[in-house]
Amino acid sequence: DIQMTQSPSTLSASVGDRVTITCRASQSIGPWLAWYQHKPGKGPKLLIYRASSLERGVPSRFSGSESGTEFTLTINSLQPDDFATYYCQQYYHIWGLTFGGGTRVDIK
Amino acid sequence: DVQLVESGGGLVQPGGSLRLSCAASGFTFSNYALSWVRQAPGKGLEWVLGISGSDGSTNYADSVKGRFTISRDNSKNTLYLQMNSLRVEDTAVYYCAKGHQSTYGYYFDYWGQGTLVTVSS
Numbered sequence: 001d002i003q004m005t006q007s008p009s010t011l012s013a014s015v016g017d018r019v020t021i022t023c024r025a026s027q028s029i030g031p032w033l034a035w036y037q038h039k040p041g042k043g044p045k046l047l048i049y050r051a052s053s054l055e056r057g058v059p060s061r062f063s064g065s066e067s068g069t070e071f072t073l074t075i076n077s078l079q080p081d082d083f084a085t086y087y088c089q090q091y092y093h094i095w096g097l098t099f100g101g102g103t104r105v106d107i108k
Numbered sequence: 109d110v111q112l113v114e115s116g117g118g119l120v121q122p123g124g125s126l127r128l129s130c131a132a133s134g135f136t137f138s139n140y141a142l143s144w145v146r147q148a149p150g151k152g153l154e155w156v157l158g159i160s161g162s163d164g165s166t167n168y169a170d171s172v173k174g175r176f177t178i179s180r181d182n183s184k185n186t187l188y189l190q191m192n193s194l195r196v197e198d199t200a201v202y203y204c205a206k207g208h209q210s211t212y213g214y215y216f217d218y219w220g221q222g223t224l225v226t227v228s229s
Binding site: 032034036038041042043044045046049055087089091092093094095096097098099100101102 | 112143145152153154155158167169203205208211212213214215216217218219220221222
């Protein structure tokens with residue numbers, strides 16, 4: 001199975017901050033990585049797919065990038081609505097999809 | 109608009125069975141893969157089972173293989189999860205999620221709100 005290691009597990013930030021979350025794959029997965037935002041009591045929301053493609057309707061302050069097996073989600077100018085937990089997910093391995101452990105973004 | 113509505117969660121004893129349903133609308137159901145993803149209390153997301161839209165082929169995480177079964181009824185636009193031999197560690201919110209394409213190797217572009225399954229004596 002492909003392991004996805006996400007860091008940090010928790011992040012404290014203020015409104016207006018630039019936030020970076022990292023996800024590292026245990027092997028090459030190409031660009032086949034998605035990012036989700038998850039809030040309590042709701043289903044996760046797709047933000048980014050194919051490492052850097054922004055899902056329709058998602059604010060442009062969210063962006064994704066890749067460098068080898070390391071992937072990054074960046075939130076520019078954090079907004080109050082952005083305090084949530086974020087997950088990466090690889091979809092390279094057709095026989096098993098795996099998520100990172102999650103990053104909770106808290107208010108500092 | 110795409111909607112996924114899960115139902116069937118509840119309290120069940122260890123060793124028991126439960127069947128979850130996910131009613132879908134707003135898209136051509138048979139054209140897309142679907143999965144069940146769960147989140148145990150205080151834990152992250154775990155993909156557990158998937159079913160393709162093209163031929164109905166399935167795949168499972170090792171943690172549920174042999175105990176859980178995923179199926180779909182394209183005539184009713186409904187996804188199912190049959191859970192047998194339930195364990196305390198199966199306690200979680202179970203989400204129905206739509207794949208972005210028909211076959212495996214997909215991300216999830218829509219999710220339901222989830223249904224809670226509690227396994228306890």
